[in-house]
Amino acid sequence: MSQEMNRRAAIGGALAVAGAAGVARAAEKALVIEWNQHMFSSNLQKFPFHPKAAYRPDPKTLPADPLPAYQKRMTDDGIDRALFVQPEPYGDDHRLVLDCLSRTSPDKFKGTSLFYPKDSEAPRKLAALVKAHPRICSTRFHAHRGKEMYLNSFADGGVRALWKQAVNLGLVIELHIGPNYARSAGQAIAAFPGCKVVIDHLAEQAMGTPAEFADVLDLAKYPNVYMKLSGLNHFAKDAPLYTSTLPFTRRVIAEFGPERMVWGSGTPKIVDAHMKGYPATDIAKVKGQNLKALLNW
Numbered sequence: 001m002s003q004e005m006n007r008r009a010a011i012g013g014a015l016a017v018a019g020a021a022g023v024a025r026a027a028e029k030a031l032v033i034e035w036n037q038h039m040f041s042s043n044l045q046k047f048p049f050h051p052k053a054a055y056r057p058d059p060k061t062l063p064a065d066p067l068p069a070y071q072k073r074m075t076d077d078g079i080d081r082a083l084f085v086q087p088e089p090y091g092d093d094h095r096l097v098l099d100c101l102s103r104t105s106p107d108k109f110k111g112t113s114l115f116y117p118k119d120s121e122a123p124r125k126l127a128a129l130v131k132a133h134p135r136i137c138s139t140r141f142h143a144h145r146g147k148e149m150y151l152n153s154f155a156d157g158g159v160r161a162l163w164k165q166a167v168n169l170g171l172v173i174e175l176h177i178g179p180n181y182a183r184s185a186g187q188a189i190a191a192f193p194g195c196k197v198v199i200d201h202l203a204e205q206a207m208g209t210p211a212e213f214a215d216v217l218d219l220a221k222y223p224n225v226y227m228k229l230s231g232l233n234h235f236a237k238d239a240p241l242y243t244s245t246l247p248f249t250r251r252v253i254a255e256f257g258p259e260r261m262v263w264g265s266g267t268p269k270i271v272d273a274h275m276k277g278y279p280a281t282d283i284a285k286v287k288g289q290n291l292k293a294l295l296n297w
Contacts, residue, residue: 030280031288032079033297035198036230036264038087039066039096047099050091052116054147057089067100077267080288081107081297085174086114086140092122094129094136101135110295112138112174117151117158123165130169137295138198139166143185144178145207154181154188163188167195172294176200179208182215189222196224196294198262201231202252220255226294227256229274229286230265240266241273249274258282262290 041047042062049056063069074082084097097111113129113136115122130136141159142150151159166173173195177185182203189197203216219225229249232242253261258278263271263286271286291297 030284031081031292032077032263032268033081033083033288033291034074034079034264034268035083035228035262035291036085037070037082038085039070039100040087040089041066041096047090047096048093049089050093052091053089054142054149055089067103079268081292082109083137083264084109084111086112088114088142090114092116092119092125094133098133101133106135110135110137110297112136112140114140114142115162117141117156117162120158120161122158122162126162126165126171127169130171136171138172138174140174140176140200142176143181144176144204145180147176147178154184160188160191163192163195167192172196172198174198174200176204178204179212179216182208182212182219186215186219186222189219189225194224196226197222198226198228198294200228201234201265202227202229202249204231204234205248206235217252217255220257220260223260225256226260226262226290227252228262228264229253229271230263232266232270241270242266243273246274258285259290261286262294263287 040057040062041064042059043064044059070082073079084100086094086097090096092115094111094113101109101111111133113126115126119125126139139162141154143154153159163173175185175197177199189195199216199219203213205213205216220227232245232249233239236242236245238244253275258275268287271283275283275286
């Protein structure tokens, strides 16, 4: 072998080693973003529950200020950024989420919103909220068995008006749906081509039938629909990684692909456990890179 060939081989080997080391470093430093955190306060005078609250947690179990505990959890679990998700007990009163945003950096925190589709003023309220607080990046719809009070169908006029407003504002549509609502949700997604959608908690598979969950998997055909690897504790008991659900989660991940899966609840190690065998770069996408790109963050 000539000296020139030896030199090229050495350079090629060095580049390969450097490339592998770079991938390893990227995996080690994978950005972790959690889209799930619900903030609750025992201070009901400052942050009262909404008269239409779907449920009300016991104030005695809540901290007066939920922010420090969550920031500690972020440090402990290696979470770099997070979204405060507007909890149902506060309805369309966003004071607690806005309070948390006001005390944190826009580099680390964003928030979501919640409005009542049957409220004709909801689109106007959403626009006003986003104008005043541009860190609100999404609005959430709830529709599953046991939560029929918000809407009848995603074809409802109020749903479509609120959805259209969210799209016009450049927001992500967050869907906390059960499988029985997947088909009508798909019709709304088709009505607004290019709209960005995140489906919560694996579409609450335990609240539907296998036939209905086929409609959930059909939503993967829309290129801007993302599925959240979260809510495993809603139907499994083997915390913290819930590996008993692997046959199910692996099927969902295969359908949506690593490019359209996001994480949000429990420990980020869930992603490692449920994506074992995937490249480190794909795992990094699900842990945070996909949300970074989706939210232009």
